[in-house]
Amino acid sequence: MAVVAAKQDALGARIAGLALPDGGGWLGAARAEALARLAAMGLPGRRDEYWRFTDSATLNAPEAAAATLDNRAGAEAFSGIDRLRLVFVDGVFDAANSDDPKLAGVEIEPLGRAGGADIHWAQGLYGALEAQGQMPVPRPFAALNSAFASDGVLIRVTARADRPVSLIYRRKSDGSDVILHHCIKIEAGADLTLLESGPAAARFNSVLEVDVGDGAQFHHVRAQGRDPERRAVTHVFARLGAAARFKSFTLTANGLLTRNEVVVDLAGCDAVAHVAGAAMGDGRFHHDDTVFITHAAERCESRQVFKKVLKNGAVGVFQGKILVRPGAQKTDGYQISQALLLDGDSQFLAKPELEIHADDVKCSHGSTVGAIDENTLFYLRSRGVPMKAAQALLVLAFLAEAMAEIDDPAIAENIRQRLESWLAEHDGEGAR
Amino acid sequence: MMLEINNLHVKLEEEDKVILKGLSLSVKAGSVHAIMGPNGSGKSTLSYVLAGKDGYRVTAGSATLDGADLLAMEPEARAAAGLFLAFQYPVEIPGVGNMTFLRTAVNAQRKTRGEPELSAGAFLKVIRAKAKALKIDAEMLKRPVNVGFSGGEKKRNEILQMAMLEPRMCILDETDSGLDVDAMKLVAEGVNALRDAGRAFLVITHYQRLLDHIAPDFVHIMADGRIIRSGGPELALEVEQNGYADLLAEEQ
Numbered sequence: 001m002a003v004v005a006a007k008q009d010a011l012g013a014r015i016a017g018l019a020l021p022d023g024g025g026w027l028g029a030a031r032a033e034a035l036a037r038l039a040a041m042g043l044p045g046r047r048d049e050y051w052r053f054t055d056s057a058t059l060n061a062p063e064a065a066a067a068t069l070d071n072r073a074g075a076e077a078f079s080g081i082d083r084l085r086l087v088f089v090d091g092v093f094d095a096a097n098s099d100d101p102k103l104a105g106v107e108i109e110p111l112g113r114a115g116g117a118d119i120h121w122a123q124g125l126y127g128a129l130e131a132q133g134q135m136p137v138p139r140p141f142a143a144l145n146s147a148f149a150s151d152g153v154l155i156r157v158t159a160r161a162d163r164p165v166s167l168i169y170r171r172k173s174d175g176s177d178v179i180l181h182h183c184i185k186i187e188a189g190a191d192l193t194l195l196e197s198g199p200a201a202a203r204f205n206s207v208l209e210v211d212v213g214d215g216a217q218f219h220h221v222r223a224q225g226r227d228p229e230r231r232a233v234t235h236v237f238a239r240l241g242a243a244a245r246f247k248s249f250t251l252t253a254n255g256l257l258t259r260n261e262v263v264v265d266l267a268g269c270d271a272v273a274h275v276a277g278a279a280m281g282d283g284r285f286h287h288d289d290t291v292f293i294t295h296a297a298e299r300c301e302s303r304q305v306f307k308k309v310l311k312n313g314a315v316g317v318f319q320g321k322i323l324v325r326p327g328a329q330k331t332d333g334y335q336i337s338q339a340l341l342l343d344g345d346s347q348f349l350a351k352p353e354l355e356i357h358a359d360d361v362k363c364s365h366g367s368t369v370g371a372i373d374e375n376t377l378f379y380l381r382s383r384g385v386p387m388k389a390a391q392a393l394l395v396l397a398f399l400a401e402a403m404a405e406i407d408d409p410a411i412a413e414n415i416r417q418r419l420e421s422w423l424a425e426h427d428g429e430g431a432r
Numbered sequence: 433m434m435l436e437i438n439n440l441h442v443k444l445e446e447e448d449k450v451i452l453k454g455l456s457l458s459v460k461a462g463s464v465h466a467i468m469g470p471n472g473s474g475k476s477t478l479s480y481v482l483a484g485k486d487g488y489r490v491t492a493g494s495a496t497l498d499g500a501d502l503l504a505m506e507p508e509a510r511a512a513a514g515l516f517l518a519f520q521y522p523v524e525i526p527g528v529g530n531m532t533f534l535r536t537a538v539n540a541q542r543k544t545r546g547e548p549e550l551s552a553g554a555f556l557k558v559i560r561a562k563a564k565a566l567k568i569d570a571e572m573l574k575r576p577v578n579v580g581f582s583g584g585e586k587k588r589n590e591i592l593q594m595a596m597l598e599p600r601m602c603i604l605d606e607t608d609s610g611l612d613v614d615a616m617k618l619v620a621e622g623v624n625a626l627r628d629a630g631r632a633f634l635v636i637t638h639y640q641r642l643l644d645h646i647a648p649d650f651v652h653i654m655a656d657g658r659i660i661r662s663g664g665p666e667l668a669l670e671v672e673q674n675g676y677a678d679l680l681a682e683e684q
Contacts, residue, residue, distance in 0.1 A: 374486065379523040382483050383533075383593060384511035384541035393536065397527025397576075 007042025010060045014043060014144070017062060021150040026123040027115035034127050034146035041140045050137055053317040053349045054259055054288045058231050059141060064177035064203030067229030067256075076168070077197035077223035078414055083166040084108075086153055090171060091178030091201060093151050105159025105190065111152040111181060122154045122183045129209040129237035133263040137292060142235045142261070145207040149181030152207075157190040157216075164193035164219075164411075169200035171227065176201040181209075188213040188241070193408065194220045199227030206234045214241035214268060221411050223418060224260075225253030228284075233259045242268030242297070249406050251415050252279040252287055253422045259288040266293070266300040266328075276305040276405035278419065281314030281346070282426045288317035289337075295328040295361075304335040307402045309395055310346035311426070321353040324361050331356075333363035340398045341371055342391075392423040433496075434632050435459040435482075435601050440493035442474075442481050442657075451477040453657035454493070459601070462629040466643055466668060467636045469654035470676045475636045476520060478654075479605040483517040484510050497601060511537075512544035516599030518590040520606040525577035530589070533577045534559060534596055541597060562595045566622050584615035591622035602626070603634045608642040620645030640672035653679055 015038075020031050043060045044051040058065060086108070087097040093110040101108035114120055127146040133139060155165060167182070178201035186192055190213065200206070212218045224232065232255065238246050252258050264273045279287045293302045308316035318337035339348030350367040372394050380390035396403075396419060406412040435457070442452035451474045459465050469475050481488050482495060484507035495502045497513055505513065525533065539549040550558070563573060566588045578586050587607055594602055604623070608616050623633065623646050635646055643651070643665065651667040652659045655676070660683045661667065671679070 373523075376523050376525055378483075378485050378507060379519065379525070380533075380537075381507035382485075382511055382517055382519075383537035383597065384508050384544065385537055386508045386540060386544075387506070389536070389540060390508075393528055393533075394525075397525060400527035 003045065003047055004042065007045055010043040010045070011038065011140075013062050014060055015148070018148050020147065021115075025115055025118065026120055027126065030123070030127040031147050033131070034143050037131060037134060038140060038143035038147055041134075041138045041143060043140050050290060050319060053319070053351075054257070054286065058257060059203070059233055064175055064201070065231070066174045067202035067227065067231070068174055069171055069199060069227060077418060078166055078195050078411065081164065081166070081195070081410055081414060083164040083195060085166045085168055087168045087170060088151065088180065088200070090173050090176040091151060091180055093153070103161055103163070103165070105157060106161050106165070106192065107156040108165065109154045111154055112150065114154050121156050121185060125183045125185055125209055125211055126181070129211065129239055130207055130235070132239075132265065133237045133292075139235060139261060139263075141205055141233045142207050142237070145179050145181055145205050145235070149179045149207065152181040152183070154182070155184045155192070157184070157186045157192045160191040161193065164195050166195040166197070169196070169198035171199045171201060174202060177203045179205045181207045184208070184210045184218070186210070186212050186216040186218055189215045191217040192219070194218070195411070196220070196222040199230060200232065202229070202231070204230065204232040204234070206232075208234075208236045210236065210238040210246070212238060212240045212244040212246050215243045216241065217245040218247070219407060220248040221406055221415070222248070222250040223415065224250065224255060224258060225418070225422070228254040228256070230255040231257040233261070235261045236263070238262075238264045238273070240264065240266050240268060240271035240273060243270040244268060245271070246273040247405060247407060248275050249402070249415075250277045251418060252277065253418070254281065254285055255287065256284055257286045259290065261290045262292070264293045264302070266295050266297055266302065269297045270299045271297065272301045274303040274305070274405050276303070276402040277307070278399045278402045279306075279308040279316060280419065280422050280426070281308065281310045281316065283312040283314060285310070285314035286317070287315070289320070291320040293322050293333070295322070295324045295331040295333065297328055299330040300328065301332040302334070303405070304337070305402045305405055306337045307399050308339045308348060309342065309398065310339055310348065311342035313345040315346070316348045318348075318350045318352070318367070320351075321355065322363055322365070324356040324358050324363065326357040328358050329360040331358060331361040331363065333361070335365040336401070337367045338398070339369045340395065341369060388427045392420065392427070395423060396420070433458050434461045435495070435497055435634070437495045438493055440481070440495060441491045442477060442488050443491055445487050445489050451488075451657055452481070455654075455658055457652065457659060459632045459634060461600070461632055463649045464627070464633040464635060464646065465650045465652065466648035467634065467652050467654050467659075468638065468668060468671055470680075473654045474657040475654055476605055479517055479603050479636060482510075482603060483507060483515065508540070509544070511597070511599070512541045514600035516594050516597055516602050518587075518594060518602070518604045518607050520609060522578050522586040522590055524579045526579050528577050530575055530577050531559070531573045534593060537593070538596055559596060563592055565625065566592050566595070567618060568592055583610035584612065587611055587615065587619050588622070591619055595622065595626060600631050601634070602631065603636070605636045606638065607635070608637055608639065616642060617645060640668045643668045655680055655683060
């Protein structure tokens with residue numbers, strides 16, 4: 001019981017300084033339920049099956065460690081993409097710096113304002129997908145988020161949005177400790193692209209709950225970077241209706257600790273979920289992708305494509321699971337996790353899992369770790385391509401399968417340029 | 433002299449094995465030299481050492497290209513200086529499109545030489561014409577470099593790279609291996625189209641048959657890390673008729 005007690009003690013210390021945000025009503029009830037879930041779980045420790053590779057100590061700590069901002073000039077992610085911008089500064093929605101939140105077929109509302117309503121469409125979604133996602137693997141930081149998040153955005157989509165909604169996170173404080181909770185409901189046949197970018201906080205906890213209705217589509221592209229001392233734990237919980245499509249891609253560049261959890265429930269037949277990530281780490285970098293995809297209906301397709309490029313002692317973790325429930329026949333599941341180690345100091349830890357309870361399914365998975373192939377490098381150099389350019393070309397080639405999961409060519413190009421600039425900035429050997 | 437190799441001694445870096453034991457060769461601009469020899473005589477090692485592959489140590493001798501010390505240069509600098517090696521086993525590069533690869537290479541060399549880069553449009557125009565002559569279709573240009581290419585397609589792709597990069601000193605390492613007669617003719621035509629007073633070729637091969645299509649000015653027989661005999665095209669015919677055994681016996 002000592003372990004349980006330690007988890008409870010950690011939780012007590014962590015939330016001692018936090019207060020449940022004001023406002024009763026439906027949101028208050030959802031927060032109280034989340035707090036009860038959290039209290040039952042406690043905070044994670046190294047003994048927990050899904051926290052063996054990632055030390056949660058800095059996430060558990062009562063105070064966020066200060067993190068200096070990377071003020072180097074550089075294009076903001078997704079600049080040049082026509083999008084509706086919603087800006088959060090140190091975790092607070094900044095209406096003045098955001099675009100007018102008017103988009104045909106899309107209702108946008110800050111979380112802060114929604115709680116007061118008696119009835120709200122987000123009731124039954126806020127905290128609900130998170131609660132469902134706690135089984136069979138507990139995700140205490142997500143419950144903590146649902147309980148204590150005071151801001152975020154609620155988006156309901158009833159048509160095909162004609163441009164992406166872009167969540168832009170900005171930081172002013174070196175010690176910002178931010179919890180944001182977003183809910184998105186995409187009604188049957190509707191379509192939304194969501195972009196997320198920017199240095200959110202010294203310590204960032206986010207939850208994104210997405211309900212993708214029958215025949216609806218959701219595309220999510222996220223750029224994490226430009227704040228190398230960041231510690232973040234993010235969660236995406238998605239539920240897909242029949243023939244729904246969900247695609248999520250994350251670029252992570254640097255960051256002391258980044259844990260990206262994605263939990264997808266393929267609830268309706270013929271649904272498609274693709275989750276992909278490209279992570280670039282140099283030096284003090286710990287990046288963890290923890291993915292859980294449940295096939296609960298027939299003829300669904302899921303793909304997990306995660307690629308990590310690591311150097312100078314950077315650590316990459318992948319924990320990916322495909323669960324095929326009884327009756328989910330004709331499931332097509334695919335999972336690949338690969339790391340390219342640019343030196344002998346870096347590390348990749350992978351735990352691919354398949355759990356299959358149906359007999360007519362196709363599931364494949366693979367995990368590899370390797371270095372840049374010397375023969376390929378020589379081939380390129382023998383054609384006149386300089387060493388560093390050849391290496392960059394091969395790194396981009398390594399990431400290509402993950403990049404291919406971004407549907408929009410302009411957004412994909414934007415991400416590719418960020419990768420190239422990262423490679424140019426980090427091409428030194430031994431630079432930390 | 434364009435390529436001047438003098439008393440070259442090379443051993444493997446990781447093993448105590450000497451491969452080249454005092455090889456000398458002079459190649460003039462505009463000439464085609466063939467190097468023939470049995471397996472293990474060091475032919476491929478010679479091509480790799482000239483191109484700058486890791487894993488070999490030059491223990492004595494020199495190699496210059498237009499008077500510049502080739503062995504002191506990085507592989508990319510040798511390429512920009514005009515050296516090209518058509519690989520015996522071209523490397524597959526998943527994730528890198530053939531067209532992107534070629535354009536990157538052409539422009540990298542131009543940049544190194546201080547020439548302006550080719551625009552996408554100009555590049556496309558040139559590559560289309562050259563690819564057509566080698567029967568390389570648009571699909572092959574789009575696919576990742578050499579991935580899923582047949583043996584013949586890989587070799588034609590090597591010749592396309594050579595045609596695009598316009599090197600002055602071309603080394604062909606067993607370009608005929610794995611080719612049927614038609615593919616070999618196509619490759620030879622590609623090479624012959626590049627023959628020029630300012631360009632030289634070093635054609636490494638086991639067999640006379642490639643030399644029926646690419647007529648050499650000089651033929652050298654290599655054995656045990658040295659050139660043991662040099663002559664005109666008739667030397668290749670002699671090898672074809674009698675094998676290497678007689679020549680090797682003479683040497684001893």
